Amino acid sequence: NAGVTQTPKFRVLKTGQSMTLLCAQDMNHEYMYWYRQDPGMGLRLIHYSVGEGTTAKGEVPDGYNVSRLKKQNFLLGLESAAPSQTSVYFCASSRTAPPTYEQYFGPGTRLTVT
Amino acid sequence: AQKVTQAQTEISVVEKEDVTLDCVYETRDTTYYLFWYKQPPSGELVFLIRRNSFDEQNEISGRYSWNFQKSTSSFNFTITASQVVDSAVYFCALRLYDKVIFGPGTSLSVIP
Numbered sequence: 001n002a003g004v005t006q007t008p009k010f011r012v013l014k015t016g017q018s019m020t021l022l023c024a025q026d027m028n029h030e031y032m033y034w035y036r037q038d039p040g041m042g043l044r045l046i047h048y049s050v051g052e053g054t055t056a057k058g059e060v061p062d063g064y065n066v067s068r069l070k071k072q073n074f075l076l077g078l079e080s081a082a083p084s085q086t087s088v089y090f091c092a093s094s095r096t097a098p099p100t101y102e103q104y105f106g107p108g109t110r111l112t113v114t
Numbered sequence: 115a116q117k118v119t120q121a122q123t124e125i126s127v128v129e130k131e132d133v134t135l136d137c138v139y140e141t142r143d144t145t146y147y148l149f150w151y152k153q154p155p156s157g158e159l160v161f162l163i164r165r166n167s168f169d170e171q172n173e174i175s176g177r178y179s180w181n182f183q184k185s186t187s188s189f190n191f192t193i194t195a196s197q198v199v200d201s202a203v204y205f206c207a208l209r210l211y212d213k214v215i216f217g218p219g220t221s222l223s224v225i226p
Contacts, residue, residue, distance in 0.1 A: 031212070033214070035216075040123070040218060041218060042205060042216045042217055042218040042219050043205065043216040044216075045213070045214070045215075048212065048213075050212055056212070058213075088157070090159065092159075094214075100164075101147050101164060101209055102149055102161045102164050103149075103161070103207075103214060104161070105151075105158065105159035107157070107158055108157055108158070
């Protein structure tokens, strides 16, 4: 039982390049989330999904796209990377209903855009 | 609007001191869930506790305790007899159905 995994762990991009971050979970969770973490700003929600084939915008969606083609995977894409997207990205998943409503997080991906 | 405030940006204590981390939330919903997560220097996010809006019972787990007060919209976290391993960033979070809102975090340093 791996929980939530993220690929890759580290990546350096040049401005304008594109990339996709992969998140996978093996807990059969319906909900999945992508966050970015910047110093002093906590975790900010980029996009989330409440089930296979669905996605929704979070607090800071601009410059990112997502897809949830399979229940266990949630992909985050950067079409044209900018230095402002340098951050640590966390994926999370959770159950649909309470009480065990907490999120389980992946180990994070550290992205640097030069 | 929903919001989570953790007014303490950084706290430094000497080992064995008690420390309380404050969390104040804002929501007009009557059903919500509150969580605390720990992020040690290694970077992973670890779930510590959940509480729903209908359960104001305080909880103690070893050296950790949580005080939930709806009257003041607070969900504070106390570490008793702190240890160096408690050094981490602690996040309070508010969940409203699909959406989860995190506070900015409190960085706790426990000095030996």
